[in-house]
Amino acid sequence: MTTSRNDGLLSQAEAAIPAARRYLAAAREVCIKHMAPDGRTDLAAAERGQRMLHGLAWIATLVEALDATNNWAVRMGRFGGSMPWC
Numbered sequence: 399m400t401t402s403r404n405d406g407l408l409s410q411a412e413a414a415i416p417a418a419r420r421y422l423a424a425a426r427e428v429c430i431k432h433m434a435p436d437g438r439t440d441l442a443a444a445e446r447g448q449r450m451l452h453g454l455a456w457i458a459t460l461v462e463a464l465d466a467t468n469n470w471a472v473r474m475g476r477f478g479g480s481m482p483w484c
Contacts, residue, residue, distance in 0.1 A: 408475065411468045418461045422454075429454050 429451060433444045444451065 405475075408468065408471055411464070411471070415461075415465050415468060418464055422457050422461045425454050425457050 429447070432447050432450065433439055
């Protein structure tokens with residue numbers, strides 16, 4: 399595979415990370431609005447919104463995985479590793 403194709407893929411992945419972080423921040427704000435409208439966690443609301451909180455955790459996990467995977471791929475390219483899937 400060509401380096402330019404790898405660079406293009408890495409550039410796209412790197413550009414997606416800030417968008418993913420903005421999405422995570424928006425999801426977090428929605429959870430706060432529902433679970434802690436006055437700044438303190440409402441335990442009953444958190445219990446009712448458990449599915450929403452689990453969704454937030456998944457979003458956060460995927461954002462971090464995207465960032466970590468991108469960093470790994472950049473390091474692989476920097477140290478001469480190959481990325482045959484690109």
